[in-house]
Amino acid sequence: MRPSPLANPLATVAQIRPSSSQIDNIPSDLEDSVRFAGARLTQAAGILLRLPQEVVAQAIVIFTRFWVGQEGGSLVQFGAEQVSQASLYLATKLSAYPKSAKSVINVYAYLDSFPSTFIDPEELHRKKDPKEYYVSEGTYQTRRDALFKVEQYVLKVLGFQLHVSLPYTLCITYLQALDVFRHPLGRELAKRANAHLNSALLSPQLLYLTHQPSQLATAAIYLAAKEVGVKMPDVDWWEVFDTDREELGFLVVGLLSVESFAMKEKEKWGEARVPMTVDAVEAELQKRSTSSGVE
Amino acid sequence: MAAPPAASPPKGTARRFHGCSKISEYDLLQKLGEGTFGEVYKARHNRSNRVFALKKILMHNEKDGFPITALREIKLLKMLSHENVLRLEEMAIERPKGEGRKRAILYMVTPYMDHDLSGLLDNPDVNFTVPQIKCYMLQLFKGLRYLHDNNILHRDMKAANLLINNRGRLQIADFGLARHYDEPVPQRGRGNGEARREYTTLVVTRWYRPPELLLQLRKYTPAIDMWGAGCVFGEMFKRKPILAGSSDINQAHIIFELVGSPNNVSMPGWDTLQGAEQIRGFPPSRGKLDREFSQLSPQGLNLIGELLKLDWRKRINAIDALDHPYFREQPQPMREEEIPTFADSHELDRRNARGQKQALPPAPAGGTVGMGPNGEWTGSGPPQNTGSWMNGDRPRGPPGMDRRGGGHDRRGPPPPYDHRNPPPPPPHRQPNWGGAGSSGLPPPPGEGRHPLPHPPRYGPGGERADRDRRDRGPARDSYVPSYEDVSRPRDRGDGRSRDPDERPRDGRRGSRDSGHSRDGLPDDRSDRGRGFRDRDRPDFARGGRDGRTRSRSPERRDRRDRDRDNVYRDRR
Numbered sequence: 001m002r003p004s005p006l007a008n009p010l011a012t013v014a015q016i017r018p019s020s021s022q023i024d025n026i027p028s029d030l031e032d033s034v035r036f037a038g039a040r041l042t043q044a045a046g047i048l049l050r051l052p053q054e055v056v057a058q059a060i061v062i063f064t065r066f067w068v069g070q071e072g073g074s075l076v077q078f079g080a081e082q083v084s085q086a087s088l089y090l091a092t093k094l095s096a097y098p099k100s101a102k103s104v105i106n107v108y109a110y111l112d113s114f115p116s117t118f119i120d121p122e123e124l125h126r127k128k129d130p131k132e133y134y135v136s137e138g139t140y141q142t143r144r145d146a147l148f149k150v151e152q153y154v155l156k157v158l159g160f161q162l163h164v165s166l167p168y169t170l171c172i173t174y175l176q177a178l179d180v181f182r183h184p185l186g187r188e189l190a191k192r193a194n195a196h197l198n199s200a201l202l203s204p205q206l207l208y209l210t211h212q213p214s215q216l217a218t219a220a221i222y223l224a225a226k227e228v229g230v231k232m233p234d235v236d237w238w239e240v241f242d243t244d245r246e247e248l249g250f251l252v253v254g255l256l257s258v259e260s261f262a263m264k265e266k267e268k269w270g271e272a273r274v275p276m277t278v279d280a281v282e283a284e285l286q287k288r289s290t291s292s293g294v295e
Numbered sequence: 296m297a298a299p300p301a302a303s304p305p306k307g308t309a310r311r312f313h314g315c316s317k318i319s320e321y322d323l324l325q326k327l328g329e330g331t332f333g334e335v336y337k338a339r340h341n342r343s344n345r346v347f348a349l350k351k352i353l354m355h356n357e358k359d360g361f362p363i364t365a366l367r368e369i370k371l372l373k374m375l376s377h378e379n380v381l382r383l384e385e386m387a388i389e390r391p392k393g394e395g396r397k398r399a400i401l402y403m404v405t406p407y408m409d410h411d412l413s414g415l416l417d418n419p420d421v422n423f424t425v426p427q428i429k430c431y432m433l434q435l436f437k438g439l440r441y442l443h444d445n446n447i448l449h450r451d452m453k454a455a456n457l458l459i460n461n462r463g464r465l466q467i468a469d470f471g472l473a474r475h476y477d478e479p480v481p482q483r484g485r486g487n488g489e490a491r492r493e494y495t496t497l498v499v500t501r502w503y504r505p506p507e508l509l510l511q512l513r514k515y516t517p518a519i520d521m522w523g524a525g526c527v528f529g530e531m532f533k534r535k536p537i538l539a540g541s542s543d544i545n546q547a548h549i550i551f552e553l554v555g556s557p558n559n560v561s562m563p564g565w566d567t568l569q570g571a572e573q574i575r576g577f578p579p580s581r582g583k584l585d586r587e588f589s590q591l592s593p594q595g596l597n598l599i600g601e602l603l604k605l606d607w608r609k610r611i612n613a614i615d616a617l618d619h620p621y622f623r624e625q626p627q628p629m630r631e632e633e634i635p636t637f638a639d640s641h642e643l644d645r646r647n648a649r650g651q652k653q654a655l656p657p658a659p660a661g662g663t664v665g666m667g668p669n670g671e672w673t674g675s676g677p678p679q680n681t682g683s684w685m686n687g688d689r690p691r692g693p694p695g696m697d698r699r700g701g702g703h704d705r706r707g708p709p710p711p712y713d714h715r716n717p718p719p720p721p722p723h724r725q726p727n728w729g730g731a732g733s734s735g736l737p738p739p740p741g742e743g744r745h746p747l748p749h750p751p752r753y754g755p756g757g758e759r760a761d762r763d764r765r766d767r768g769p770a771r772d773s774y775v776p777s778y779e780d781v782s783r784p785r786d787r788g789d790g791r792s793r794d795p796d797e798r799p800r801d802g803r804r805g806s807r808d809s810g811h812s813r814d815g816l817p818d819d820r821s822d823r824g825r826g827f828r829d830r831d832r833p834d835f836a837r838g839g840r841d842g843r844t845r846s847r848s849p850e851r852r853d854r855r856d857r858d859r860d861n862v863y864r865d866r867r
């Protein structure tokens with residue numbers, strides 16, 4: 001009943017499909033796109049708010065949990081941008097780095113001022129004209145109100161279950177247990193493994209919701225070791241970290257597929273914006289039905 | 296926590312909120328207490344017939360959305376499981392009838408405990424025997440060992456937060472101020488260790504506040520909870536708080552009177568602490584613990600001396616306290632089941648019986664936490680003004696669990712205590728339930744009963760709040776005394792937010808950390824190196840409450856509005 005501090009409550013297969021959005025006739029590819037863009041948005045906002053990756057990762061997991069299952073939030077009812085905001089806001093509240101609603105709203109306004117969803121990361125640091133993302137007092141108040149509402153909704157949908165265990169520290173512990181840091185490439189390996197853990201946050205397979213942190217950490221190490229070329233023990237070492245071969249295989253494939261998924265998304269949306277609000281989703285659906293009607 | 300399904304909403308998406316039941320599943324039996332924040336009720340779950348305590352979370356001042364402290368407390372409690380720690384059973388939701396602006400009210404559901412220690416000690420019919428005290432202390436130490444071992448600092452240890460049931464079980468309650476502790480946990484025989492990072496000093500009710508906090512040590516350790524346990528231990532013999540300081544400086548004064556003045560042996564490094572300057576003028580004292588507690592056995596005296604040790608590094612930790620010979624000597628501790636039962640003692644009852652004159656608890660400052668609005672001592676030399684103008688009009692705090700509601704979202708800075716002379720007497724403090732201006736409110740229930748001062752509003756880091764308060768707005772949070780006529784210069788150190796309402800309206804100044812996002816969005820994280828406090832507290836600029844966004848799907852709107860609207864928000 002009480003979660004272990006190291007474990008997360010996981011989503012069952014039945015909970016993942018169908019999601020509330022799918023029940024509301026949102027095509028699942030659109031849902032994947034929006035969820036992916038929302039997770040990236042959360043990550044970007046977290047960076048701009050200078051939050052530790054731990055907090056950002058928790059926010060992304062909260063964001064992802066929100067959409068899961070028939071009891072989750074639906075894109076017909078909630079915009080991904082708002083849910084991302086609320087998730088990040090909640091995650092910071094629980095961390096040692098709370099951010100004010102004002103900061104959060106400003107950062108999202110800034111991110112919203114870019115013309116397309118898939119911008120060059122360099123763009124993020126380009127000096128922009130503040131007019132492009134200025135939030136007036138009135139707008140701020142409206143948005144803050146909306147933020148607080150969605151925040152409560154997130155709490156309710158999650159049943160206040162905001163605890164998120166992350167694999168990052170476990171990953172380091174495992175690497176130490178494997179004595180990896182004595183290897184000259186040990187640090188490199190650790191970096192790769194962390195990078196995979198970060199990518200996994202964006203996975204359309206919702207890996208953070210379907211697997212325990214220990215398994216994610218193990219898979220990230222396994223994959224990173226292959227990539228970096230560090231030889232791991234000749235035994236089934238992953239068993240020690242509570243991961244069996246089958247899960248390991250699944251996760252490695254899952255981790256590897258994030259990249260191609262991301263590339264496809266980028267190609268698919270190009271200069272366009274992924275619909276991050278309820279209205280935009282509706283418009284996108286309209287557009288799709290019109291274009292399919294034309295064909 | 297399986298929650299019964301809520302009624303299906305119109306559209307095909309049946310949503311259920313796990314972890315939350317409806318309030319209609321409970322029959323409210325009796326109000327147990329009321330505090331700054333709201334109320335605690337005794338209630339019966341109508342299907343299981345079990346009795347629970349329901350603590351209301353009010354959100355009248357939602358400057359920062361869902362109260363951060365409630366959020367932290369809920370999250371923490373959900374992760375804890377120990378027989379000496381009050382357990383959070385679930386969350387219950389009350390949806391006020393009628394449409395409109397009403398918001399759901401949330402309750403935290405915990406097991407019902409018959410007494411709180413503070414109420415029990417006030418009950419003239421109750422006499423604690425030594426074996427009974429030992430039994431309670433063992434349970435307290437077990438709970439603390441569990442918390443500390445799990446990297447949690449309680450930060451509001453006091454008798455009112457220790458709940459006791461009629462089966463002799465003691466549980467630590469009220470985690471509104473608790474936080475994760477980022478340091479190695481205490482080890483057997485090694486005291487409480489040292490902290491590397493800084494935490495806010497705005498914690499712990501004054502009477503239970505350890506000397507290092509009074510001297511502004513920011514790198515504190517689980518030793519702060521152990522000091523509180525020492526105070527509670529003494530309190531069980533004296534039947535009243537043993538260190539009832541009338542102000543922060545007076546608190547330091549009486550601590551040193553009791554246990555001796557700090558010096559480089561008893562409290563190495565004391566004179567380098569920020570607050571040290573103010574206590575240099577104190578007359579030297581050699582301590583009088585043995586005289587004060589002459590009823591204790593030598594081992595008992597040794598234990599209280601270990602708990603009330605000035606040197607926080609050497610103060611005994613919970614692991615070692617459990618092994619203390621005091622618990623092995625005669626008379627042996629009672630077993631829980633041998634403890635006699637008493638009539639329920641809750642602070643509210645006691646207060647009602649007692650009327651106004653009883654001394655009040657210190658409050659957690661502000662409720663619980665904290666020191667005066669100014670972080671530093673402002674008095675010069677020993678306190679001149681020991682009259683407790685601040686507390687005199689208040690009775691003792693309500694039982695722990697019920698005390699803090701306000702606490703949840705309003706850990707405002709504590710009222711200024713004494714050391715500023717001449718302190719204006721606090722104006723009437725009225726809860727601001729309606730949210731209208733401060734006038735025209737119904738009198739708070741039992742005016743003046745409100746026991747404890749507020750906890751600092753935002754939890755850790757609360758001390759850095761507003762530096763510049765020009766726009767005070769109507770006193771919405773009328774528990775917070777008005778400082779209008781206190782005309783001291785406010786320097787940075789004393790800028791603490793009492794109420795976000797007092798923040799400047801322009802919103803810019805209000806958001807300290809938003810500065811980051813304005814300065815050209817650098818991606819370096821240099822701020823990590825800054826003191827914890829600097830980043831730790833949120834600050835929320837003020838803003839209006841109108842301008843709600845419309846729900847998009849009309850068929851769901853009603854439900855949503857009901858869910859989200861706060862009953863306490865009645866301003867447009």
